[in-house]
Amino acid sequence: MSKQFLYILNPISGDGVDRAEVNEILSNNLYGIEVTVWETTGESDDPEKIKEQLKEKKWDGILIGGGDGTIKMVVSAVLGTDIPVGIIPLGSANGLATGFGIHGISDACYAIQKGKIEKVDLWDINGELCIHLSDFGFNAGLVKKSTTMEHRGMLAYAKSSLEQLREMKSYTFIIKADGTEEEVTAKMLVVANGNRYGTGAMINPFGKVGDGKFEVVTVDPEGLDEIIGLSFAMFNDALERVAHVKCRSFDKAEIENPDGADFQIDGEVMPPTDCVKIEAIPHKVNFYCLE
Numbered sequence: 001m002s003k004q005f006l007y008i009l010n011p012i013s014g015d016g017v018d019r020a021e022v023n024e025i026l027s028n029n030l031y032g033i034e035v036t037v038w039e040t041t042g043e044s045d046d047p048e049k050i051k052e053q054l055k056e057k058k059w060d061g062i063l064i065g066g067g068d069g070t071i072k073m074v075v076s077a078v079l080g081t082d083i084p085v086g087i088i089p090l091g092s093a094n095g096l097a098t099g100f101g102i103h104g105i106s107d108a109c110y111a112i113q114k115g116k117i118e119k120v121d122l123w124d125i126n127g128e129l130c131i132h133l134s135d136f137g138f139n140a141g142l143v144k145k146s147t148t149m150e151h152r153g154m155l156a157y158a159k160s161s162l163e164q165l166r167e168m169k170s171y172t173f174i175i176k177a178d179g180t181e182e183e184v185t186a187k188m189l190v191v192a193n194g195n196r197y198g199t200g201a202m203i204n205p206f207g208k209v210g211d212g213k214f215e216v217v218t219v220d221p222e223g224l225d226e227i228i229g230l231s232f233a234m235f236n237d238a239l240e241r242v243a244h245v246k247c248r249s250f251d252k253a254e255i256e257n258p259d260g261a262d263f264q265i266d267g268e269v270m271p272p273t274d275c276v277k278i279e280a281i282p283h284k285v286n287f288y289c290l291e
């Protein structure tokens, strides 16, 4: 008997994704799976409607077709169920999907057929859901720049990187956790559940997505040599050898941001904030992964 999957599809996400081609790849590669499509509307009651869909049948899996915004919306609706979730990356940037090793539709199908599931921790950061990576400073500023560009995606990200490098500055952060307080100066502070950005750059070499902990990684390169060295290390999995990169592991923390560094969660720019509290959400989500 076929497995029953609910496919929650955002009909508008992504820049020029050929949906007919996607459907063909899915139907050619998801064998033994019967897919029921439900399209998001973009209205605020989508999560409630998804919860109703979940009650319709005993689903064996959920597919999410869309970008990071759609993934987070669906995850918030399926919290507390154990149903495995497969990401079909149809967004313009797909940072979350690539963070789980899903670089395209074929990868997504392969992960689902292979059935490798990771129980992924979820974090509450000032009331916002964080699945993968959140950061202050350099990268958040970059995300802010690239999301205001007319065309989104990797090209916008590359253009914004050059501008952002020219403006790079240090910020003070105060990390309060485990009864201690640490003041640090860094170009960037990352709250990391996952390991890599969507670009493939490693930021959290030791973290595990399901270990009940997140890492706070600070990065503070000085001058062009250290910036080049850092980029090389991030793309060659050698970050642990970089002296100005420091990594700590916590299950709860508070981070003060007195200099007002830009802040983003899973690719979404947040309003200015001078303090965040990071706490575990008492549910994990079962993602089909390739990493």
Ligand SMILES: Nc1ncnc2c1ncn2[C@@H]1O[C@H](COP(=O)(O)OP(=O)(O)OP(=O)(O)O)[C@@H](O)[C@H]1O
Pocket: 010, 011, 012, 013, 014, 015, 039, 040, 041, 042, 043, 066, 067, 068, 069, 070, 071, 090, 091, 092, 093, 094, 095, 152, 267
């Ligand atoms: N049927 C719909 N019509 C209009 N907007 C929709 C619809 N369904 C969802 N949306 C909107 O789509 C947005 C989420 O898009 P999503 O982040 O998944 O894609 P993206 O922006 O193309 O990708 P990425 O986040 O990877 O850059 C939300 O703002 C949501 O309200």
